[in-house]
Amino acid sequence: MSHIAVFRATLERELKLLARQKADWVNPLLFFIIILTLFPLGVGAKPNLLREIAPGVIWIAALLSVLLGAERQFRQDYRDGVLEQLVAARAPLLGYSLAKIAAGWIGSGLPLILVSPLLALFLGLSAEALLAVVLTLLLGTPLLSLLSALGAALTLSADKGGILLALIILPLYIPLLIFASAAVEQAGFGLNYQAQLAVLAAMLCVALALVPIAVQKALKLNVG
């Protein structure tokens, strides 16, 4: 089977699964919203304070929400033996990995983007800041999906994989966190944040080029 055929088949399957098992994308989304509710409750609801911490809070909540669903990404296929079959048949795992990552983003990243106007409400974001949030989420959530897929693939056959996944991904996530929250912060001050967006875009390009290969390698070694 060619790469594209595998990609299309896997993507179709994943989207069907998402449509049927709604918990897979609803739960992380709810988690995201709840965390954002916790922050005002925990640090106090002063508008100035919330506006100041909003950029960082949003991106940490996004990370936690994506991590929540990360473990499940390859687990079902691993347990059912689907991965084994693919590896044994020497199928192009790259297409498979890309489709999994894309579907993962649709399930965990896209909902966050769609729900972001709510953030403006909860955290008192200005219109400029909200635009920056949406833009950084657009660039950053795919990157986050790539990283979480990498973590999931590496820890696939490990015991206590869940927390290990988070431990591995967190250092890799730090540049994304720094630049995304800085962009939103700048927007809040009414300043230009194109530079930060450019860096995010660059990181996304590099990750898109390199991570699927690493994911493929990681899947093979967990199955083999």
Added chain:
Amino acid sequence: MFKWLDPYAKPQVLFATLLWWQRGLMPLSIVVLLLGTIWGLGFTPADYQQGDSYRIIHVHVPAAIWSMGVYAWMAIAAFIALVWQVKTAQWAIGAIAPIGAVYTLIALFTGAAWGKPMWGTWWVWDARLTSELILLFLFLGVMALQNAFADRQTGDKAAAVLAVVGVVNLPIIHYSVEWWNTLHQGATITKFAKPSMDPSMLWPLLICILGFALLFGALTCLRLRTAILQHEAHRPWVRQYVEEQQDAKL
């Protein structure tokens, strides 16, 4: 191009070779470190601004430099393991990672002890210290991943992938944290105030840097030999070696 290295990929040959390196590097590193630290502690003038506290530089800077150097070596071993499927390189990752973690801890710990008299607080989110902290997490991640699998081989290979991914990220993380630091800290001096180093002060520092490097080599030899034994435990040459060691004891 690397044909001459082929015999060293064989665990048994490597095991014997490493012993000679270890026997040479271990005492040498201890001597060099003693020389550097004693020289730096007692035989150089105090710094104009920082007084005698600057002497901590002799352990902090070598540890910090080599924490990154060790990660680079770990990544090189990982790359060799992944591309050329060399088993001994795979085992080297597990041998090297704890050394890097300890060096990073030393860098952090001495950084805090240096910071307290200089800035009045044990911890600052200074770019260098923050980068070191993240580097520690990278090392711990590799170690944790390697030990998380029932099958040791899978653990070694997974750790190799993570090490290579981490090394690509290392400059990105470093640059991001530096940038973040300038954004949030403003004009106050946030970098470690580099004492203006008179050449007489430079020598013990360079010797300490060399000492940490030699010690890294010695410890790697020691730990890699253990890793080879563990992975080849079922082989006759290992059984023979174990027997010899026991006889030597009796």
Added chain:
Amino acid sequence: MPSFNFTSFSDFLAMGGYGFFVWLSFGGSIGALLALGWYSKRQQQQFIQQQSGRAAREARVRQQQDREQV
């Protein structure tokens, strides 16, 4: 030729008032390195002990089996 920077040994220990931090740093660093070295050495010795124990046990089992066969 570098000369000793301090006038007395107690001055050396005091490190111009920073003694606590300097000796904490050096002591901690050397301690950590020694601990790492000692732990690594012990790992190797433990392995050898375990393996020789296993070899001895296997030998005993084989002896027992040989006796049973006879």
